Amino acid sequence: MASDKRQWLAGEYRATPERPVRFSTVSDMEVDPLYTADDVPAAAHRDGLPGAFPYTRGVYSSMYRGRLWTMRQFAGFGTAEDTNARFRFLLGQGQTGLSTAFDMPTLMGFDADHARSRGEVGREGVAVSTLDDMRTLFQAIRLDEVSTSMTVNCSASILLAMYLAIAEEQGVPWTAVGGTIQNDMLKEFIAQKEWICPPEPAVRIVVDMIEFCSRHVPRWHPVSISGYHIREAGSTAVQELAFTLADGLAYVEAAVARGLAVDDFAPRLSFFFNLHNDFLEEVAKLRAARRLWAVLMRERFDAREPRSLMLRTHAQTAGCSLTAQQPLNNVVRVAIQALAGVLGGVQSLHTNSLDETLALPSEQAVMVALRTQQILAEESGVTNVIDPLGGSWAVEALTDRMEREALAYIRRIDELGGMLRAIEVGFPQKEIADAAYLYQQQIDRGEKVVVGMNRYQVPEERPPELLRVPLEVEAKQVERVRRFKESRNGRAAYEARIRVREAAAGGANLMPPLVAAVKAGCTVGELCDVYREVFGEYRDPGWV
Amino acid sequence: MSERPVRILVAKAGLDGHDRGAKVIARALRDAGFEVIYTGLHQTPEMIADAAVQEDVDAVGLSILSGAHMTLFPAVLAELRARGGGDIVVFGGGIIPDEDRTELLAAGVAALFTPGAPTGEIAAWVRTRVRARAV
Numbered sequence: 001m002a003s004d005k006r007q008w009l010a011g012e013y014r015a016t017p018e019r020p021v022r023f024s025t026v027s028d029m030e031v032d033p034l035y036t037a038d039d040v041p042a043a044a045h046r047d048g049l050p051g052a053f054p055y056t057r058g059v060y061s062s063m064y065r066g067r068l069w070t071m072r073q074f075a076g077f078g079t080a081e082d083t084n085a086r087f088r089f090l091l092g093q094g095q096t097g098l099s100t101a102f103d104m105p106t107l108m109g110f111d112a113d114h115a116r117s118r119g120e121v122g123r124e125g126v127a128v129s130t131l132d133d134m135r136t137l138f139q140a141i142r143l144d145e146v147s148t149s150m151t152v153n154c155s156a157s158i159l160l161a162m163y164l165a166i167a168e169e170q171g172v173p174w175t176a177v178g179g180t181i182q183n184d185m186l187k188e189f190i191a192q193k194e195w196i197c198p199p200e201p202a203v204r205i206v207v208d209m210i211e212f213c214s215r216h217v218p219r220w221h222p223v224s225i226s227g228y229h230i231r232e233a234g235s236t237a238v239q240e241l242a243f244t245l246a247d248g249l250a251y252v253e254a255a256v257a258r259g260l261a262v263d264d265f266a267p268r269l270s271f272f273f274n275l276h277n278d279f280l281e282e283v284a285k286l287r288a289a290r291r292l293w294a295v296l297m298r299e300r301f302d303a304r305e306p307r308s309l310m311l312r313t314h315a316q317t318a319g320c321s322l323t324a325q326q327p328l329n330n331v332v333r334v335a336i337q338a339l340a341g342v343l344g345g346v347q348s349l350h351t352n353s354l355d356e357t358l359a360l361p362s363e364q365a366v367m368v369a370l371r372t373q374q375i376l377a378e379e380s381g382v383t384n385v386i387d388p389l390g391g392s393w394a395v396e397a398l399t400d401r402m403e404r405e406a407l408a409y410i411r412r413i414d415e416l417g418g419m420l421r422a423i424e425v426g427f428p429q430k431e432i433a434d435a436a437y438l439y440q441q442q443i444d445r446g447e448k449v450v451v452g453m454n455r456y457q458v459p460e461e462r463p464p465e466l467l468r469v470p471l472e473v474e475a476k477q478v479e480r481v482r483r484f485k486e487s488r489n490g491r492a493a494y495e496a497r498i499r500v501r502e503a504a505a506g507g508a509n510l511m512p513p514l515v516a517a518v519k520a521g522c523t524v525g526e527l528c529d530v531y532r533e534v535f536g537e538y539r540d541p542g543w544v
Numbered sequence: 545m546s547e548r549p550v551r552i553l554v555a556k557a558g559l560d561g562h563d564r565g566a567k568v569i570a571r572a573l574r575d576a577g578f579e580v581i582y583t584g585l586h587q588t589p590e591m592i593a594d595a596a597v598q599e600d601v602d603a604v605g606l607s608i609l610s611g612a613h614m615t616l617f618p619a620v621l622a623e624l625r626a627r628g629g630g631d632i633v634v635f636g637g638g639i640i641p642d643e644d645r646t647e648l649l650a651a652g653v654a655a656l657f658t659p660g661a662p663t664g665e666i667a668a669w670v671r672t673r674v675r676a677r678a679v
Binding site: 104105107108110116117118119120124166188191192193194232233234251295320323325326357358359360433436437441443444449454468469471539540541542544 | 558559560561562563564567568570572573580582583584585588593610611612614615616619639641658659660662663664672
């Protein structure tokens with residue numbers, strides 16, 4: 001049989017010359033012209049059925065026939081009032097979960113009135129410095145009726161404390177609060193580069209949150225292990241898969257070392273992957289991710305609970321694949337990427353807006369993005385059949401290959417002493433920078449085509465309607481934070497901060513004193529200052 | 545006086561960590577034969593101007609993707625002037641809407657490259673527009 005494919009390739013196939021291009025994925029993985037049963041040694045049978053180990057075909061037995069994915073558009077800009085209005089617009093349009101984008105000062109743990117925040121307040125997301133801001137952000141939204149995702153990492157512990165404090169104010173018990181906080185610090189050092197303290201204390205804070213949530217906020221996902229930013233930083237699909245799973249293994253290892261039982265917390269770990277242009281590669285990546293995670297969790301940690309083995313994931317279409325040139329083309333890219341996500345079996349999806357390489361998404365662009373998901377869900381028919389690409393020789397062969405190549409990377413990281421050590425020597429960072437540079441060279445030479453950018457260019461039309469955040473937003477927010485600090489009980493806030501400091505230095509779980517501190521009026525910046533004092537600040541090694 | 549190679553500081557201002565573009569440009573300019581120094585992330589305008597003057601660079605390539613370009617570009621220009629580096633060429637890249645672009649070019653930014661600009665185009669621009677300063 002194997003010789004049939006080889007003979008055919010050497011004979012009949014050769015007879016017609018190929019176009020003079022390299023047939024490789026967007027990640028530069030060369031692919032065969034044809035896949036046959038020979039490329040899939042019984043794999044299609046090995047993986048059995050959805051909802052069963054190793055979950056290659058999907059984590060749930062009924063998949064989208066049981067429940068569609070959560071349509072979760074990431075939103076946030078300006079003040080808490082501005083973003084609250086956008087949230088209510090999206091919920092009114094049929095969106096089923098909230099996803100909060102914070103501004104850079106909040107993400108880096110600075111208050112709006114800090115000198116480092118100049119020019120950045122409310123620009124890339126919503127500004128939240130105080131409990132008052134958090135209250136406004138969720139005004140008239142019941143926290144037991146929505147699931148909220150918060151994209152924040154090094155200051156995540158403080159934002160979660162604020163969210164829980166607001167739930168309490170609304171009379172919602174923590175056991176009824178559901179959502180996700182990104183809180184994946186390892187990928188920050190690898191790719192997104194938003195940090196406060198060095199990797200070891202950063203992971204300790206993550207483990208505090210995993211521990212606290214497993215006891216007190218059981219419906220919360222305390223970490224969303226993220227490949228998205230790794231890919232955006234320029235990695236290949238295999239690197240995204242490998243580094244993300246290696247990060248996940250590092251958190252599980254740290255939590256187990258803390259004394260937690262794997263099946264007590266692993267069911268609440270979730271993932272976040274990127275969806276790039278290369279359709280088959282992306283479907284294969286998601287299928288391989290599920291199989292690998294299930295196998296690794298069983299082999300390495302003896303996890304027994306099925307939910308500990310299931311890789312449940314959010315996904316977002318690739319911001320880095322969109323072009324500023326001919327932005328309407330981005331609608332098509334997003335649709336293809338989102339389809340790969342759905343055929344890859346994701347649980348939650350964000351579709352990017354066509355104008356986001358130009359500015360923050362406008363309301364009209366966000367609507368088209370959401371409608372793309374609704375068309376896939378309700379018009380395309382792809383939700384009727386579970387894992388419809390399963391059994392395709394090409395998809396199965398690529399799934400096996402992604403698994404194999406990712407596992408080789410994971411073993412390499414094991415040899416380096418685990419992900420923390422690998423980050424210290426810059427291993428994943430350098431691999432990604434090399435891949436990003438190679439890709440750029442391929443684009444510059446025209447070997448990889450980006451329509452409208454390096455081929456089929458036209459003299460540029462005027463960009464579509466753009467959302468601008470007025471500069472006054474910053475002054476308004478700075479004033480608001482100052483007033484808040486003046487009006488609070490300074491003594492109580494000071495004492496609450498001392499309790500956080502003691503927990504940070506002494507090793508007790510940080511979450512209980514953090515919840516008390518935000519209620520006492522401590523701000524995001526002040527509490528991150530405690531981290532800076534106790535743990536020190538991490539600096540970019542500046543590797544090129 | 546023999547001509548020394550053009551020195552460029554690739555700088556990443558602001559709080560965001562989007563360094564993919566800055567790193568790719570740093571490598572591409574280095575491969576194109578320029579001397580390149582990369583600041584690393586999270587630099588303030590003061591830190592960038594200090595580095596530019598101390599390293600005797602001829603140009604600063606500033607990457608800003610946090611939306612704070614209207615604050616950070618003018619601040620870098622002002623800090624350079626304050627240190628006697630007013631003749632250092634400042635160019636940049638990032639997500640910059642048209643109206644802001646016009647204003648920044650008028651304020652003294654020599655060129656702004658949008659996402660998707662080929663690295664060869666940026667290197668060619670540097671070659672024609674940036675000369676080694678007398679230092």
